[in-house]
Amino acid sequence: MTTIHLNNLVKRFGTFTALKEMELEVRDGEFMALLGPSGCGKSTTMNMIAGMENPSQGRILFDGKDMNGVAMGRRGVGFVFQNYAIFTHMSVYDNLAYGLKVRGVAAAETHRRVLAMADFLQLTPFLKQPSAKLSVNILQRLAIGRSAIVEPAIFLLDEPLSNVDAAFRAVMRTELKHLQRQFRQTMVYVTHDQLEAMTMADRIAVMDHGVLQQVGTPLQVYDDPINLFVADFIGAPGMNRLKGTLAQADRGLLIDLGPLGVSAPLLADVAEGARRAGVTEVIYGFRPERVSLADQGGIPMQVTIVERIGARTIVHLGRGEVAVKAVLDNNVGLSAGVVVHVVVEPDAVRLFDAASGVAIRPATPKVR
Amino acid sequence: MSAVATEKKLPIAASETSDTAPEARRLGLLLTLPAQVLVLFIALFPLLMQLYISMTDWSPLDGVGWWQAWQSWNSFANYTDLAVDGRFWSALGRTALIMAICVPVEFLLGLGLAILFIDDFVGKRLFYSIMLIPMMVVPAVAGYMFFMLFQSGGPINNILSTLTGTPITLAWLSSPTTALIAVMVADIWQWTPLMFLILLAGLVGVPEDQMRAATLLGASWAQRFRTIVLPKMKTIIIIALAIRVIENFKIFDTLYIMTGGGPGVATETISVYIYKVTQQDLIWGYVAAIALAILLVLSILVAFAIGRMNAARKERVA
Numbered sequence: 001m002t003t004i005h006l007n008n009l010v011k012r013f014g015t016f017t018a019l020k021e022m023e024l025e026v027r028d029g030e031f032m033a034l035l036g037p038s039g040c041g042k043s044t045t046m047n048m049i050a051g052m053e054n055p056s057q058g059r060i061l062f063d064g065k066d067m068n069g070v071a072m073g074r075r076g077v078g079f080v081f082q083n084y085a086i087f088t089h090m091s092v093y094d095n096l097a098y099g100l101k102v103r104g105v106a107a108a109e110t111h112r113r114v115l116a117m118a119d120f121l122q123l124t125p126f127l128k129q130p131s132a133k134l135s136v137n138i139l140q141r142l143a144i145g146r147s148a149i150v151e152p153a154i155f156l157l158d159e160p161l162s163n164v165d166a167a168f169r170a171v172m173r174t175e176l177k178h179l180q181r182q183f184r185q186t187m188v189y190v191t192h193d194q195l196e197a198m199t200m201a202d203r204i205a206v207m208d209h210g211v212l213q214q215v216g217t218p219l220q221v222y223d224d225p226i227n228l229f230v231a232d233f234i235g236a237p238g239m240n241r242l243k244g245t246l247a248q249a250d251r252g253l254l255i256d257l258g259p260l261g262v263s264a265p266l267l268a269d270v271a272e273g274a275r276r277a278g279v280t281e282v283i284y285g286f287r288p289e290r291v292s293l294a295d296q297g298g299i300p301m302q303v304t305i306v307e308r309i310g311a312r313t314i315v316h317l318g319r320g321e322v323a324v325k326a327v328l329d330n331n332v333g334l335s336a337g338v339v340v341h342v343v344v345e346p347d348a349v350r351l352f353d354a355a356s357g358v359a360i361r362p363a364t365p366k367v368r
Numbered sequence: 369m370s371a372v373a374t375e376k377k378l379p380i381a382a383s384e385t386s387d388t389a390p391e392a393r394r395l396g397l398l399l400t401l402p403a404q405v406l407v408l409f410i411a412l413f414p415l416l417m418q419l420y421i422s423m424t425d426w427s428p429l430d431g432v433g434w435w436q437a438w439q440s441w442n443s444f445a446n447y448t449d450l451a452v453d454g455r456f457w458s459a460l461g462r463t464a465l466i467m468a469i470c471v472p473v474e475f476l477l478g479l480g481l482a483i484l485f486i487d488d489f490v491g492k493r494l495f496y497s498i499m500l501i502p503m504m505v506v507p508a509v510a511g512y513m514f515f516m517l518f519q520s521g522g523p524i525n526n527i528l529s530t531l532t533g534t535p536i537t538l539a540w541l542s543s544p545t546t547a548l549i550a551v552m553v554a555d556i557w558q559w560t561p562l563m564f565l566i567l568l569a570g571l572v573g574v575p576e577d578q579m580r581a582a583t584l585l586g587a588s589w590a591q592r593f594r595t596i597v598l599p600k601m602k603t604i605i606i607i608a609l610a611i612r613v614i615e616n617f618k619i620f621d622t623l624y625i626m627t628g629g630g631p632g633v634a635t636e637t638i639s640v641y642i643y644k645v646t647q648q649d650l651i652w653g654y655v656a657a658i659a660l661a662i663l664l665v666l667s668i669l670v671a672f673a674i675g676r677m678n679a680a681r682k683e684r685v686a
Contacts, residue, residue: 079584087581
C-alpha cells in the first residue's frame with residue numbers, strides 16, 4: 001500500500017529523450033494504466049519505477065521516500081512481465097516459493113505461504129507440475145502469485161495480456177481486475193490497448209512521444225480528451241473530427257464546416273469557451289455513438305461503407321479529409337451511396353484548436 | 369447389414385497394411401543403404417579390423433598384409449600383457465591427472481570470461497577476436513611456442529625473475545613436475561577459448577526476463593547464478609565438459625612437441641605412449657589392443673555424459 005510519485009521524471013538514451021518531464025501521482029491502492037502507442041515511454045516509465053533503469057533526471061518517490069539508488073530487489077515492487085518470465089525449469093511450487101527462498105524465509109513459513117497463495121489463486125492442483133507447459137491463464141496467475149507472495153507494496157504489470165488471443169483477453173481482463181480488488185495493491189499497468197485501460201483502470205495516464213498527455217478516469221479521458229491525440233487514441237473507432245471555422249450566426253456561435261455547410265449552434269458554455277480561447281480555425285469533434293442520422297437538419301454526408309460488427313453497426317460517411325463514422329443500432333436500413341444528415345448531440349460536441357490540437361474547454365467546466 | 373459389411377472389409381484392410389509394411393521397410397532400407405554402407409566403412413570396418421589385429425602379434429615388419437595377421441594369432445595375450453603393463457597404467461593415470469586439472473580450470477576460466485563478455489564494454493569485439501586466437505593456432509605451432517617460452521632462458525623465466533626480483537633459470541621442461549605443469553599451461557591456453565565460446569552461447573541463451581524477475585524477487589547475483597543460470601545451462605555445460613574431456617584425453621601434438629613425453633616418461637600420456645609403441649616398437653597388434661581399451665574407457669565416459677544430458681533435458685522439458 002504505497003503512493004507512487006513521479007517527480008519531473010526524465011529519461012534520455014543518448015540524444016534520444018524517451019520520457020519528458022513526467023509528473024504523476026499514483027494513489028494508494030489505485031489501479032493506474034499507462035496507455036499509449038509503442039515508443040511513447042510507458043515501458044521506460046515502468047522500468048524506472050521498478051528500478052531496472054535509472055532516471056536521467058527527476059525523482060521517484062514511494063510514500064515520499066526517494067527511490068533513487070535503491071536496488072530493484074529492495075524496492076518492494078512486484079513485476080509481472082509481458083511474457084510472465086516464469087522460471088520454466090522449476091515447478092509451480094518452486095516458482096511461488098522463489099521470492100521467499102532467496103530472502104531466507106524459513107522453510108516451514110515458506111511452505112505455509114506458498115500453499116496459502118496457491119489456494120488463493122486456485123493454483124493448488126498445479127503445484128507439482130513443471131511450469132513450462134501451463135496454459136496462459138494459469139501462467140498469469142502464477143506470475144502474479146510469484147510476485148505477490150513477497151508482499152510488494154506496488155505491482156507493476158507490463159502488457160500482460162498482449163500475448164493472449166483476443167477471445168481469451170476478455171476473460172483475463174476480468175480475472176486481473178478481480179485479483180487487483182482482492183490484493184488492494186497499488187498497481188501500475190502498462191498497455192497500448194485502450195480497451196484494457198478503459199475496462200480495468202481506476203485512472204488512465206495517456207502518453208505519447210515521451211510526454212504525458214492526460215491523466216483521468218476512463219470516462220474523463222473518453223468524454224473530455226485534452227487534445228486530438230487522446231481523442232483519437234481512446235475509443236474504437238476514435239473521435240470524429242471535421243475541420244471548421246467559428247462563425248457567428250443569428251442563432252448563436254456555430255462552426256462553418258466548409259463544403260459540408262454549418263453545424264448546429266454550439267451550446268452556450270462551449271461557445272463562450274471558444275470565444276475566450278480566441279481561435280477561429282477549429283476541429284469539430286464528436287464521438288461516433290453520439291450522433292443520429294436524419295433526413296434533414298444535420299450535416300449532409302454520403303454513406304460509403306456500412307460495417308456490421310455484431311452488437312452495433314458502424315456507418316462510414318464521406319471520404320478522405322471529410323469522413324466521419326457513426327455507431328448505430330443494427331436496424332439502420334442504410335446502404336452505400338445514400339446521402340443522410342448527421343445530427344450530433346449538442347452536448348457531445350468537443351472543439352479543438354486546429355493549429356495546436358489542444359481541446360477548447362467550455363467556459364464552465366462540467367462537474368463530474 | 370452394415371455390421372456384416374464392415375466385417376467383410378476389415379480383413380481386406382488388414383491384409384493391405386501387412387502387405388505394404390515389409391515393402392515400405394524394404395524401400396526404407398534401400399534409401400538408407402548408401403548412408404549405412406558409409407557408416408560401415410568409416411566406423412565398423414576399422415573397428416573390426418582393429419579388434420582382429422589386437423588379437424595377433426602382427427607388425428608391419430612381418431612382411432605379410434594385415435589380413436594375414438592370423439599367422440601370428442595370440443588370442444588375448446595382448447590384453448593380458450596390457451593389464452600388467454606398468455607404463456600403460458602410469459600413462460593412463462597421467463592422462464587422467466592432466467584431464468582432472470585442465471578441464472576444470474578451462475571450464476572455470478571459460479565461464480568467468482563468458483560472464484564478463486555478457487555485458488557490453490569498450491573494445492568487446494576486439495577482445496572477442498583476440499580470445500579466439502589460441503584456438504586457431506595449429507597445435508604443433510602452439511607446442512613449439514610453449515617449448516620456447518619455457519626454456520631456461522625463455523620469457524617465462526624472465527617475467528618470473530622480474531616479478532620476484534630474483535633471477536630464475538628454471539629448466540621447466542627438464543624436470544618431471546614442472547614439465548607436467550608446462551604442458552598443462554599450454555593446453556589451458558589453447559582450449560579455454562573453446563569453453564568460453566560454448567559457455568558464452570549458453571549464457572546468452574539464459575532468458576533475460578527470468579533473470580530480471582529473479583532480481584526483482586530479491587535474488588542476489590550468486591542466488592540468480594545458482595538457481596537460474598546453472599540449471600538453464602546444464603545441458604550446454606555437459607556438452608562443453610564432454611567435448612573437452614574427450615579431446616583432453618587424446619592430448620598429443622602440443623605436448624609431444626614440447627616434451628616428447630619426457631623427461632623420461634614424466635609427461636607420457638596415453639596418446640604419446642601409443643605413438644611411441646607404434647612408431648618405435650612397431651608392435652601394431654599391441655597398439656590395437658591399447659587403442660581398443662582406450663575406446664572402451666572413452667565410450668563409458670561419453671555414455672555417462674549423454675545420460676546426464678538426457679536427464680537434464682528431460683528435467684527441463686518435463
